[in-house]
Amino acid sequence: MPTLKAALCATAIGLGTAIAGPALAEFPERPVKLIVPFGAGGGSDGLARAIQAGIEKHDLLPVPFVVVNAPGAAGTVGTRQVLGAEPDGYTLLQIHQEMFAAAALGRVDYAPDDFEPVIQASRGCMFVAVPEGSEYRTLDDLMAAAKAAPGGLKQADDIGSATHFPSAQLMSQAGTEWRIVPTGGTSKRFAALKGGFADLAFMSTPWLTRGKGELRPLAALGEERFPEMPDLPTAQEQGYDVTACLARRYWAPKGTPPEAVEAVADAIEAAMGTEEVQAYLEASGEDAAVLRGDALRAAIEADYGSYLDVLDVVKATSGQ
Amino acid sequence: MLDAYAHVFTGGLPWILLGTATGIFVGSIPGLSGAMVISLALPMTYFMSGSDALLLLVSMYVGATTGGLVSATLMRMPGTEAAIMTTLDGYPMAARGEPGRALGIGVLASFIGGMLAWVILALLSPPLSVVAVRFGPYEIFAMTVVALSLIAAISRGSLLAGLMAAGLGALVSLPGIDPISGTLRLTFGFSGLDTGFALLPVLLGTLVVAQVFVDCRTPSAPPPPRGEAARVAMHIRDVTRYAWSYVRASVIGAWIGILPGVGGTTASIAAYSVEKAMAKGPERFGRGAEEGVIASEAANNAGTVGALVPLITLGIPGSVITAVLLGAMVIHNLNPGPLLFAENPGIAHTVIGGALAANLAMLLIMWLATPLLARLMYVRKAWLLPGIVIFCVIGAFSVSNRWLDVGVMLAFAALGYLMHRARIPTGPFIIAYILTPMAEQNLRSGLVVYDGSFLPLLTRPVPALFLLIALGSIIWALAGELRSRRAQRAAIQPPPGTAPGHENR
Numbered sequence: 001m002p003t004l005k006a007a008l009c010a011t012a013i014g015l016g017t018a019i020a021g022p023a024l025a026e027f028p029e030r031p032v033k034l035i036v037p038f039g040a041g042g043g044s045d046g047l048a049r050a051i052q053a054g055i056e057k058h059d060l061l062p063v064p065f066v067v068v069n070a071p072g073a074a075g076t077v078g079t080r081q082v083l084g085a086e087p088d089g090y091t092l093l094q095i096h097q098e099m100f101a102a103a104a105l106g107r108v109d110y111a112p113d114d115f116e117p118v119i120q121a122s123r124g125c126m127f128v129a130v131p132e133g134s135e136y137r138t139l140d141d142l143m144a145a146a147k148a149a150p151g152g153l154k155q156a157d158d159i160g161s162a163t164h165f166p167s168a169q170l171m172s173q174a175g176t177e178w179r180i181v182p183t184g185g186t187s188k189r190f191a192a193l194k195g196g197f198a199d200l201a202f203m204s205t206p207w208l209t210r211g212k213g214e215l216r217p218l219a220a221l222g223e224e225r226f227p228e229m230p231d232l233p234t235a236q237e238q239g240y241d242v243t244a245c246l247a248r249r250y251w252a253p254k255g256t257p258p259e260a261v262e263a264v265a266d267a268i269e270a271a272m273g274t275e276e277v278q279a280y281l282e283a284s285g286e287d288a289a290v291l292r293g294d295a296l297r298a299a300i301e302a303d304y305g306s307y308l309d310v311l312d313v314v315k316a317t318s319g320q
Numbered sequence: 321m322l323d324a325y326a327h328v329f330t331g332g333l334p335w336i337l338l339g340t341a342t343g344i345f346v347g348s349i350p351g352l353s354g355a356m357v358i359s360l361a362l363p364m365t366y367f368m369s370g371s372d373a374l375l376l377l378v379s380m381y382v383g384a385t386t387g388g389l390v391s392a393t394l395m396r397m398p399g400t401e402a403a404i405m406t407t408l409d410g411y412p413m414a415a416r417g418e419p420g421r422a423l424g425i426g427v428l429a430s431f432i433g434g435m436l437a438w439v440i441l442a443l444l445s446p447p448l449s450v451v452a453v454r455f456g457p458y459e460i461f462a463m464t465v466v467a468l469s470l471i472a473a474i475s476r477g478s479l480l481a482g483l484m485a486a487g488l489g490a491l492v493s494l495p496g497i498d499p500i501s502g503t504l505r506l507t508f509g510f511s512g513l514d515t516g517f518a519l520l521p522v523l524l525g526t527l528v529v530a531q532v533f534v535d536c537r538t539p540s541a542p543p544p545p546r547g548e549a550a551r552v553a554m555h556i557r558d559v560t561r562y563a564w565s566y567v568r569a570s571v572i573g574a575w576i577g578i579l580p581g582v583g584g585t586t587a588s589i590a591a592y593s594v595e596k597a598m599a600k601g602p603e604r605f606g607r608g609a610e611e612g613v614i615a616s617e618a619a620n621n622a623g624t625v626g627a628l629v630p631l632i633t634l635g636i637p638g639s640v641i642t643a644v645l646l647g648a649m650v651i652h653n654l655n656p657g658p659l660l661f662a663e664n665p666g667i668a669h670t671v672i673g674g675a676l677a678a679n680l681a682m683l684l685i686m687w688l689a690t691p692l693l694a695r696l697m698y699v700r701k702a703w704l705l706p707g708i709v710i711f712c713v714i715g716a717f718s719v720s721n722r723w724l725d726v727g728v729m730l731a732f733a734a735l736g737y738l739m740h741r742a743r744i745p746t747g748p749f750i751i752a753y754i755l756t757p758m759a760e761q762n763l764r765s766g767l768v769v770y771d772g773s774f775l776p777l778l779t780r781p782v783p784a785l786f787l788l789i790a791l792g793s794i795i796w797a798l799a800g801e802l803r804s805r806r807a808q809r810a811a812i813q814p815p816p817g818t819a820p821g822h823e824n825r
Contacts, residue, residue: 035721039640040359041647049363049651069359070721072515073497077720080511107497107504108511154769160502181768182499182761184581187636187646190657191580194634195453197769206650210635210657276366283653319500319768 027089027263031064034092034250037078039071042185043204043284047122047248048094050280054271061267074098074161076108083110087253089260092118096246097162097303104307105160105314112304117296118250119265121272124286125222125245126163126202127232128170129215131193139219139238142200143174153178156189156198159318163202166221166244168313169306173240180317190215202244205285208232221245228285247289247303249296265292324669328375328677335368335376336674340681341689343383348693350397350528351711353520354384355640356718362648370652371670377648378628378671379678381641382434385584385624386682389426389617390690394419394697395535397528397708401519402584402620404527404750405592408474409605409612416608420553423694425610426617427686428554432566433618434679437574437625442672446661449633452578457766458777460579462786464759467586469790470593471748472797474606479801482748485739489752492517499757500764512724517732521716521725522753525732526739526746529712532705533737552690558610565595565611566618573619577626582758583639587623588616589751597793602800625675632668634658 034052038044048067055065070078075098085091093115103111128139136142146153157163159182171177178199183192189201194214208217208229219235220226221244235242250268252261271277272288281288291299328336346357358380365373388403393410406426413422440448468486475482495506496516507513559566569591576587595615596605605612627638628645635657637643649656654667661668697704716729739746770776777783 039643040362041644043650046647046651049366052363053366067363068721072518072720076511077515077722081721105502107502107514159500160497164502179768182765187634188580191453191630191634191636195456197456206655207657210655210659212659214658279653280651283650318502319764 027257027260028061028063030090031066032061032090032092032264033066033068034094035078035082036067036069036094037071037075037098038069040069043124043246043286044094044096044248045069046280046284047277047286050277051121051268051271053276054274055267057276058271058274060270061264065267074102074107076102079108079110082251082253083114085253087116087255087257089252089256089264091253092264093251094121094248095251096248097165097307099251100304100307101160101162101165104165104304104311107160112300114254115251116254116256116261117300118252118261118292119268120247120249120289120291120296120299121268122281122286123245123247123289124204124284125220125226125243126166126204127208127220127226128200128218128235129193129203129207129211130200130218131196132214132216134199134216136199136218137216139235139240142218143176143240146171146174146178147176150176151179153200154181154198155179156181156183156192156201158182158184160314162246163244164314164317165307165310166242167202168310168317169242169244170235170240171317172310172313173242177313177317182319204246208285247299248286249300324371324666325673327371328670328673332372332375332670332674333677335372336379336677336681337685339376339379340383340678341685343380343385344387344682344685344689345383346380347384347387347403348390348399349387349711350391350395350399350708351524351713351715353400353715354381355644356715357384358641358644362644362651365648366651370649370654371667373648373652374645374654374667374671375674375677377645378674379681381645382621382624382675382678382682383685384641385620386427386430386617386686387693389430389613390423390693391697393422393426393613394694395531397531398523401523401754402588402623403616404523404585404747405588405616405620406613407527408592408616408747409607409609410616412606412608413610413613418608419694420551421555421558422608422613423690424552424554425558425613427552427683427690428559429566429569429614429617430621430686431679431683432559433570433573433620433622434625434675434682436567436570436618437577437622438672438676438679440574441625441629441675445629445633445668445672448578449630452580452630453634453636455579455782457762457769458780458783459786460582461759461762461766462777462783462790463576463579463582463590464586464755464762465790466786466793467590467593468752468755468759469793469797470589470596471751472794473593473596473602475745475748475797478743478745479797481744485744485746486748486752489749490756492522492749493753493756499761500768515720517728518719518725519754520719521729522732523750524712524716525729525734526736526750529709529729529733530736530740530746532708533733534740535701535705552687554687562611562614565599565614568598569595569615569618570622573622574626576619577623577638578629580630580634580636580638583627583641584620584623585754586758587626588620589755591615591619593793597796621679625679628671628675631656632660632671635660 036048052067082093102108157180192198220232346352385402388400389406391397391399392403392406396411398404410422471486495513498505572591573587592615596602627642630636631642637646716725719725
């Protein structure tokens with residue numbers, strides 16, 4: 001009899017903790033929603049879907065991980081949905097420096113500080129490309145031409161976008177300015193270069209191979225040379241202190257409990273090692289570049305600071 | 321190459337049939353768009369082989385472009401964006417008692433447009449893509465001006481109303497991020513407008529939900545001619561009689577599809593305007609002209625297939641949907657780009673073969689399924705109309721995952737309904753709304769490229785030619801307007817001498 005009573009008591013206590021427990025510590029009890037503020041089929045969507053597949057296939061979270069596309073106004077429509085979401089860890093955002101561009105230009109009334117950084121997952125660095133038939137053979141050639149005729153060169157890019165800012169960094173490093181022709185993403189830039197409507201463009205690494213015979217790369221825009229093209233020197237080696245790398249980062253609404261941030265970051269970091277995400281990185285030419293906690297905060301501060309530094313140049317090279 | 325074709329017609333066939341059928345079904349429902357279903361299908365293809373994924377998505381693309389003609393013809397509601405122009409003549413044809421023939425002509429036009437464009441895709445892809453990238457901002461701007469000049473042409477008889485509608489459409493397209501300065505304009509500090517009025521809510525509101533309101537007020541639909549609607553009447557004589565219309569629309573559609581960044585909707589607008597200008601008796605357009613249906617449907621399918629040309633030869637998407645297809649190629653590690661034909665010809669030929677198979681499947685499925693779809697559209701309005709509104713709400717919400725777009729759709733539905741009551745045509749409104757951003761972006765990009773000079777618009781041969789065509793079409797429309805006014809006046813005022821009693825008083 002006493003044993004039965006003890007067993008019942010134990011069960012009751014067990015049930016009690018089981019009920020009280022999750023409310024305190026066990027973070028995901030319902031699906032976690034990831035907002036991708038860009039359309040299906042793009043790079044942001046690609047990484048998000050790969051992370052989702054990795055998490056679902058390997059049971060890295062006990063709940064479903066749902067990806068929602070909310071494109072519009074250069075990523076700000078989806079970003080606002082996370083800004084206004086309940087800070088409970090169930091609504092997350094994945095965006096690259098497009099957020100910094102919108103904030104620096106004052107196009108939005110929020111700043112990176114209004115979000116809780118969760119984790120940085122991957123990074124893809126760009127390179128400076130000119131058409132194969134171009135007279136410019138080195139970055140110095142190109143910069144000399146830019147200095148000789150300020151405003152003469154034409155770069156295919158997107159005005160006010162995440163690549164306009166590093167372009168402005170190159171301009172201020174070279175001590176001159178050139179025109180930005182608004183075209184769109186890398187494939188449209190390629191069309192503009194091939195059609196002879198632009199002199200240079202920042203392109204993503206898949207175009208190193210895709211553009212063979214059509215594009216001439218002049219400088220890698222990472223801190224290190226690209227493994228797939230070790231002969232291509234970086235801009236820094238050539239004396240221009242510029243990098244242009246899109247870093248895909250995850251954010252939560254400000255005030256999200258640290259346990260929830262940690263739990264999601266753990267799952268995403270674990271997903272980075274799965275074959276699903278590795279296959280995406282292979283295909284997109286991006287590198288895994290996991291950063292968390294203070295290292296992530298420092299990287300964000302440096303990145304956003306570098307955007308604010310060249311804000312005037314960006315504005316000067318935007319049309320009226 | 322033969323391996324690729326063999327796969328398309330054997331192992332890939334189930335995907336083609338599934339994709340085409342899904343595309344047609346989704347396309348025929350106003351509210352659900354091809355872009356939507358392809359975006360939803362994309363993550364599911366991760367578990368398929370790269371070539372099967374492309375076959376599925378390409379055939380969805382072909383199917384969705386075609387499916388829109390059913391509701392456009394029978395209900396005056398374009399099932400997809402590309403079928404907007406089909407409503408202009410398809411619906412009047414159906415209303416005068418020829419729904420089966422209107423559908424038959426539309427299906428045949430879709431098929432012929434798709435096939436002619438396919439021949440171009442298969443034979444001329446690499447050289448054409450080189451020409452297409454030489455089409456710079458001013459060339460594309462001048463081309464949109466030609467398409468815009470259609471507004472004057474289709475507003476004949478009520479030019480002022482047409483121009484008012486077009487002005488309104490252009491205005492509605494302006495809010496959002498300025499394409500050249502990157503700053504916000506006309507958003508009045510309301511962040512919900514940062515992305516402007518999105519395409520789908522505006523389209524669904526003015527063309528579909530507004531039509532639902534109109535239908536609610538009309539007590540009963542024109543009695544469904546049972547025997548007629550139950551079949552798709554495809555007649556050889558409808559092909560032979562309008563053979564040149566098919567060819568013209570297909571060639572125009574294919575070429576516009578090939579241009580980077582311009583899709584099937586613009587293709588059908590441009591083909592319609594050319595067809596109207598060339599036709600005998602242009603006043604029949606808008607009142608059930610066979611050539612109008614042919615121009616719209618042949619051109620939008622040709623444009624769909626044409627948009628695959630820059631995709632497989634250069635890795636440049638020509639439309640929203642081909643951008644998703646490009647994403648699928650990247651995800652499946654197929655490395656799209658200028659080297660695809662040289663380094664991975666199997667994939668290029670899979671896409672080409674897939675377009676062929678999807679067109680054949682489309683003809684078969686449309687022939688079998690259109691009577692069923694048509695019957696669906698003749699069920700009682702009390703059941704049908706709420707269903708359509710629900711699909712439109714889903715469609716508008718899904719654009720950016722927010723309710724605001726549903727509100728935008730309802731506001732434009734009210735506007736569309738008011739325009740209907742005031743007899744202001746919605747066609748010019750939508751055309752101006754779709755084309756203005758394209759015209760603005762390209763004109764202003766051109767100004768950056770050419771150092772602020774408008775002169776290249778006249779000195780470069782292609783823009784100059786296009787602008788001349790546009791000018792001609794406007795003058796022609798104005799002259800026609802004047803003539804018809806004079807004729808009207810003559811009809812109202814009896815010529816002097818016939819009413820002597822009046823003069824004597």
